[in-house]
Amino acid sequence: MAGLKAMLCMCEGVTLEDVDRAIEEGFADVESIKRRLRIGMGTCQGRYCVPILIAYLSRKLGVPPEKLAPPLVRPPLEMAPAYIFTGGEHEG
Amino acid sequence: MRAEVVVVGGGITGVSAAYFLAREGARSIIVYEKNYIGSGSTFKCAGGIRASFTSQEHIVLMKRSIELWGELARELGVKYLRSGYLWLASRERDLERLKSYSAIHNSFGVPTRVVGPDFLSKVAPYVDSSRLAGALFDPLAGKACPFDATQKLYSASRRMGVDYRFEEVTGLLAEGGSVRGVRTRTGDVHAEHVVVAAGVWSKPLLEKAGVDLPLAPEPHHAVITEEFGRLFDPLIIDVETGAYAVQTFEGHVLMGVEVPEEPLWEPTPRLDFLEKVVRVWSRWLPWLPRANLIRYWVGHYEVTPDHHPVLGPVSGVEGLYVATGFSGHGFMMGPVVGEELASWVLKGHSKTQEARNLTVDRFREGRLIKELAVIG
Numbered sequence: 001m002a003g004l005k006a007m008l009c010m011c012e013g014v015t016l017e018d019v020d021r022a023i024e025e026g027f028a029d030v031e032s033i034k035r036r037l038r039i040g041m042g043t044c045q046g047r048y049c050v051p052i053l054i055a056y057l058s059r060k061l062g063v064p065p066e067k068l069a070p071p072l073v074r075p076p077l078e079m080a081p082a083y084i085f086t087g088g089e090h091e092g
Numbered sequence: 093m094r095a096e097v098v099v100v101g102g103g104i105t106g107v108s109a110a111y112f113l114a115r116e117g118a119r120s121i122i123v124y125e126k127n128y129i130g131s132g133s134t135f136k137c138a139g140g141i142r143a144s145f146t147s148q149e150h151i152v153l154m155k156r157s158i159e160l161w162g163e164l165a166r167e168l169g170v171k172y173l174r175s176g177y178l179w180l181a182s183r184e185r186d187l188e189r190l191k192s193y194s195a196i197h198n199s200f201g202v203p204t205r206v207v208g209p210d211f212l213s214k215v216a217p218y219v220d221s222s223r224l225a226g227a228l229f230d231p232l233a234g235k236a237c238p239f240d241a242t243q244k245l246y247s248a249s250r251r252m253g254v255d256y257r258f259e260e261v262t263g264l265l266a267e268g269g270s271v272r273g274v275r276t277r278t279g280d281v282h283a284e285h286v287v288v289a290a291g292v293w294s295k296p297l298l299e300k301a302g303v304d305l306p307l308a309p310e311p312h313h314a315v316i317t318e319e320f321g322r323l324f325d326p327l328i329i330d331v332e333t334g335a336y337a338v339q340t341f342e343g344h345v346l347m348g349v350e351v352p353e354e355p356l357w358e359p360t361p362r363l364d365f366l367e368k369v370v371r372v373w374s375r376w377l378p379w380l381p382r383a384n385l386i387r388y389w390v391g392h393y394e395v396t397p398d399h400h401p402v403l404g405p406v407s408g409v410e411g412l413y414v415a416t417g418f419s420g421h422g423f424m425m426g427p428v429v430g431e432e433l434a435s436w437v438l439k440g441h442s443k444t445q446e447a448r449n450l451t452v453d454r455f456r457e458g459r460l461i462k463e464l465a466v467i468g
Contacts, residue, residue: 025247026256032128035135035239038342043318045386074387075361079318083381085366086374 008056009049011042019056028061030054034071043079046071097437098274098283099123100261100297101290103134104238104423105415107245108430109287114252116434121253122281124274126260130242132291134423136391138314138338138346139241140327141424142177142233143202146193147463149400150421151200152446153428158232160427164241168248171240171341176326177233178207178216180376182223186331190228197230204230216324220378235327237341238423245426264288264301264412271411285437287413292357292394294416303406306455307417310395311359312348315369315388317380319343328376335372345383347373359390393420398460403429403450404436413437414452 006016014037022036030053033039039053040046050070058065097118099106102125110123125131141161143154158174165172181187190206197204207229209221215229250256263275264286273282288294292309299305320343327338335349349369351362366388374380396402396417406412413436415429416422422429432447442448454460 025243026250027243029128029258031131032243035130036243041387043386074389076385076388079384079386081381082317082370082374082383082385085363085385086370086381087367 008052009037009039009042011044011049012038014039014049016056019053020060023060028057030057030068031071033057040071045079093279093281095120095122095255095281095283097121097285097287098281099287099289100274101125101132101288101294102129102246102256103132103289103291104130104242104245104426105289105291105429106287107242107249108426109289109415109433110254110430111245111249111252112430112434113437114249114254116438118434118438120255121249122255122257122283123249124257124259124261124276126258128258129246129256130238132293133391133394134238134242136314136389137238137423138327138336138348139235139238139340139423140177140233140336140338141172141236142230144177144193144197144204144230144233145463146196147400147461148200149446149449149461150463151197151202152444153425153432155200155202155232156431156444157425157428158234160431161234161236164245164427168244170244171237172234173236173325173341174232174234176215177230177329178212178324178326179228179230179329179331180219181225181227181331182375183332184225187226190226190331194228202230202232204228215326216328218323218379219328219376223375229326233327235338236423240341241423241426261290261297264297266301266409266412269408269410271409285411285413287415287433287437289415291416291422292392294394294414298406298414301409301412303409303412303414303452305402305414305417305452306397307402308355308395309357310393311353311356311390312393312420313351313362313365313369313388313390314346314348315366315385316340316347317345318384318386320345320383330372330376333372335369337373337377344386345377345380359392361388361390393418394422395419397455399463400461401425401429401450402452403432403447404442405451407451407453
């Protein structure tokens, strides 16, 4: 079993052990752990990892999952090339 | 419940005040944060750090803050780099303005200098220099990661015994010209000293105690791209528009530019910001149109009439201190403001005359301070 790790966030390579350590450092809410470990800040924008984080924190801290609000969703919903915001066409 | 010091606000100013107070020997410190650490304006900022201002107050305080940023990097492992600021001018008249700023910087020992395209290609290989009239480089400036710095100061101050409570302070307790503590929904907490470091939200809180702060919540917008390898080391500024761009420690490009805004407590995203920021930066970063934007957010500058912070004791209410009004420079000033507040609270005076010049009394006495270099 040595060397096996439970990955929680694939985009940023965050493991359950990283989350345990962040909790020991005093971070016990989703927004803080997101910024401490970058969970949900990669290309999936939290679609896969944030629900897993909430489920894990809920069990670990004994808090019902509905009390652990998911992080605020920032626009754009999907990443988008910059040129579409200038209103013009872009060759490329 | 009783504390020696209560700090209201868990942004960079509050956690830094708690850190320096604990380091200087304050016995019991409680920090109140109504949401999560950094959640107000700190985590929405770009993380730039510079002393290249045009007032003695900003320059002297920021030179000390830069020394402290270096210490925090060594002692706590805070992600901080002295990677410079680069002010880009495409017009001769903007370059002339930069030269006049540089003369002020140099007279205060901030070694900014005019550079050309050769220098640009070394420190900013992916910035297009074909439109460049000239640039001003500040080698003393740099950047830190707002998340990393604020959270490490939080963890370090917690290890030194600072008590963090995640609830809102709803009022200040004052009696006979002295502060007595703070009020929360779960009860009153008594304290000898109360430091209000609640960013733009300091204004409504202090109003309840009869203290009027000339502070406006000015919305400022920022957007970030996907990650890239090394593009440019310094934080770059387009002098014509005041737009800035910085490559974060992870490689994202974080950009901002001013769009006309009225003071607003609940700002919302605006498409015209995205249009302007992409248009401005595409002139210097020709690859930007095809880069993906991943996140866009709005935060506040808490702006004072002279664009300088309000620091230190509030006359008329003994034991009450304030630190806000940074007008867009609160993150970079965090360490020096923490150090100054610790001195005020524990020794009864600021460390420097420059900090003393920034008390709230200056508005009543008409001693406003002049600053020319406000960006983004």
